[in-house]
Amino acid sequence: MIEIKDLHKSYKMGSNSLHVLKGINFSVAEGELVSIMGSSGSGKSTLLNILGMLDEADEGSYTLDGVPIKNLNEKIAARYRNKFLGFIFQSFNLISYKTALDNVALPLYYQGVKRKERIEKAMAYLEKVGLANWAGHLPNELSGGQKQRVAIARALASDPKVLLADEPTGALDTKTSYEVMDLIQGINDEGRTILVVTHEHDIAQMTKRIVNLKDGLIIDDSRVNQVRALENV
Ligand code: ADP
Ligand code: MG
Secondary structure (H helix, E strand, C coil), X not given: CEEEEEEEEEEEECCEXXXXXXXXXXXXXXXXXXXXXXXXXXXXXXXXXXXXXXXXXXXXXXXXXXXXXXXXXXXXXXXXXXHHEEEEECCCCCCCCCCHHHHHXXXXXXXXCXXXXXXXXXXXXXXXXXXXXXXXXXXXXXXXXXHHHHHHHHHHHCCCCEEEEECCCCCCCHHHHHHHHHHHHHHHHCCCEEEEEEXXXXXXXXXXXXXXXXXXXXXXXXXXXXXXXXXXX
16 A cells, blocks of 8 residues: 655755655555654654655655655645545644534545535544534534544545554543544554554554654564553553
8 A cells, every 4th residue: 555665854954954764665555554653753744744745755765555656746646645645633633613524524525525415424424433413513612532533534534545643642631542542443443554653652552563763764663462442441
């Protein structure tokens, strides 16, 4: 599903340059649940943003579901992004003046889905994350865990091949974190490919494979015995 080879990325600031990714190689097969771990500043978000086509590498290759991702114009990049990828962020990134239902329906709007079908599909995804009764509420009327569930429903709405989650539990308490990871595990059990960036070892243990980043390189990449999130609660 994902194949990257010798990926490099630097940030230029004036005459200085910070070399963040120094030759990353890895592949993710369809249906994997992988965590990318590393301390703060190790380049996890930089890597995820490149995988999410929100940023481009300076060197190296990236193939997503057989499609080489390089030098695409913004229109084609946006089309691939909508078709292939769903995003989940630490800060939820919901639209504050839209209801939970309308937040989930928004990606479908951009895909040109008609209103009636948008609402039906969005409602089904809200049900899937256990929030059918909260459809008409605004984000600020929801708890952190509920907001993240809405964000997960929104990410699923466009039926992406890959879900990319950057510190999805970073703003949540421990119990809520495990509940969100349980939801993510369930979505992976259905076969969806998911990458989770986290700096928390406990969270990484709930995936099936841990990729460790340090100083711009992968220093470890191992399969783990997945811990079921709700066994922790
Ligand atoms: P992580 O997500 O692992 O905490 P990041 O990928 O966000 O790490 O950042 C890696 C390094 O790159 C950090 O030193 C950070 O300050 C720097 N960095 C991240 N984004 C930018 C940017 N847009 N411009 C300049 N430096 C950046
Ligand atoms: Mg980060």
